[in-house]
Amino acid sequence: MARDRCGVLLVGLTLVSMIASLYMTFLWAPTERTMGDVQRIFYFHVPSAWVAFFAFLLVFVFSLAYLVRRNKRWDNISAASAEIGVLFCTLVLITGPIWAKPAWGVWWTWDARLTLTLVLWLIYVAYLMLRHYMPDPERRATFSAVLGVVGFIDVPLVYFSIRWWRTQHPQPVMSGGESSGLEPPMLATLLVCLGTFTLLFFALLRIRLRLQRLREEADEIQDRLEQTA
Amino acid sequence: MSDKMSDKMPADAPLLLARDLTKTFGRFTALRSLSLAVPEGEFLTIVGRNGAGKTTFLKIVSSIVRSYTGDVLLGGRNLKDADEDTRRKIGFVSHESLLYKDLTVRDNLSYYARMYGVPDRDRKIDEMIRRVGLDAKSSVLVSALSRGMKQRLSLARAFIHEPSVLLLDEPFTGLDERASGILEEVLAEFKRSRGTVIMVTHDIDRGWTHADRVVVFERGTVAKEISARETSLGAFKDEYRRILGN
């Protein structure tokens, strides 16, 4: 444990950053005029969305890389990114309604951004399910890689189709974050939170990859033992 | 244990050359750094217990499996790139018939003949149907065929494109008298015309009949190589039993 200097540093940084974010979010940032304190959830809601998207971008990049050259580590990174991406995506979907209800009176509106997040969640949960139901590691890696590429290419299409659909059938309630018209302290808080969540992502990624490596090592040792027996 | 590459190899390059083949399925290693050379025109029989890697080897040589470490060269071309011309040379027979039960006898052969680019297709198909004794059934759906008939049709399917390299995976398993007879005929003919054959089998007697060389796979490598022409079947069986006993 102590040997993983880099990892410990990363976790430490994340912790410090998280403390700063918590302070800024709850104590330092000014209260929003119309929505009140509930608006503070925005500082967690929006960065979660960006990090989820970044995670899925990584899935795409490493899936593509795996299809070009079959490096198992790249498959591991894709899988880990997908898991963490789904995690942050879930956070967006949970914080969304929690914010929406007190702020606008409804739990859910089929608002463009939230709907996009929901569809993304479905795509990548399906990705994880595919992995779960494929026992052969090589085949699993190949199939996941193809799905990882296909799924991400779909994202802009999903975004445009939902956005245009929403403008054709506008909803009375406007949800989602207002990133325009942000006062400087709010912007600062948002950026700090974004930084924190990004660090958190990399920390989780590192831990998850380490776990995978340990699992593989354990399997190898077990195999060797079984053979000499 | 370690393979013994025969010193009596022909001077020209072998038709099939497998180098350091390693294939894993997750945690199970099917082939361990296996190397094997097969000269053109040789009839090679591969024996060994279940899980020794025989079928995996055959699947790699047939270009069905393409993810492995090591190289396999067929006629000088790497099978990982397996271009169409190379694949066209390969014929594959297994206990699965690879036939579509909702197509007729003729349509099944037509499908494969088209895919392999067989010239003078209709004549070839008629010839094949006659050869395996299915003339009366050529417009019958495969689902309505008896087991023996299906087996014969499967043989026809495998040979319709006149492969020069024949790969067989336990081909005699469950074959009836008539189908076995046809297969034996075809193998003998193949040998006469200097085609290359690699047969995986559990049936040592049948495997010995036409073989030039017999190779024993054990735990993913070549455990033993025997020239069938210089050894007696009995002596080989003793040796084989000894290897399996370990």
Next chain:
Amino acid sequence: MWRAITTILWKDLKIELQTKEAFSASFVFSLMVLVIFNFTLDLTTEEAMKMGAGFLWIAFAFGGVLALNRSFALERDENCVQGLQLIPVDRGGIYLGKCIANTISMLITEIILLPLFAVFFNIDITERLPYLLAVLVLGTVGFSSVGTLISAMAVHTRMREVILPILLLPITVPVLIAAVEATAYALGADTDPSFWMRLLVIYDVIFVTVSFLTFGHILQE
């Protein structure tokens, strides 16, 4: 390549003509979906007209899943997939052949379903019929493009065909939205479908290409 496409298409259509399994399953299922909507929703005529396009495509989507499943299920018997792996043809050609076969199969179901839909929901489908047919084709191609690829994957998983809709439906959200909006226009709505038609074309081109390029990875071991 052309040989691969036409031969696969010929084979799949011939098998389907023989068994009619994909057609009957998807047609009956799609029909059931439409009927169930009527039971569960008990709509007035105006409501039915407004939502008709949506119901139609839900029916098509679920029926389509059945048709797509059949496409590779028939290769599972006697390990015919191995036959596909052996034959010396371009993998992309096999994909295109299957994709076209699936598209035709789904279109046949849809076209037969249309008049029934018109009757059940009291909707005039002839008003902008060419447009309606165009949407049908573009939407079905979109569905089938990714569907064929994913169906090939699904066959090799432990959950077999059950995982196909789970993987496919989220990815085809753009197709479903666009097809429904464009169909609404074709059925008489006062909207502008040009964006949706463009989106369908773009989706089709992108995903046929991507699936064509990656299909080899799915087929090969």
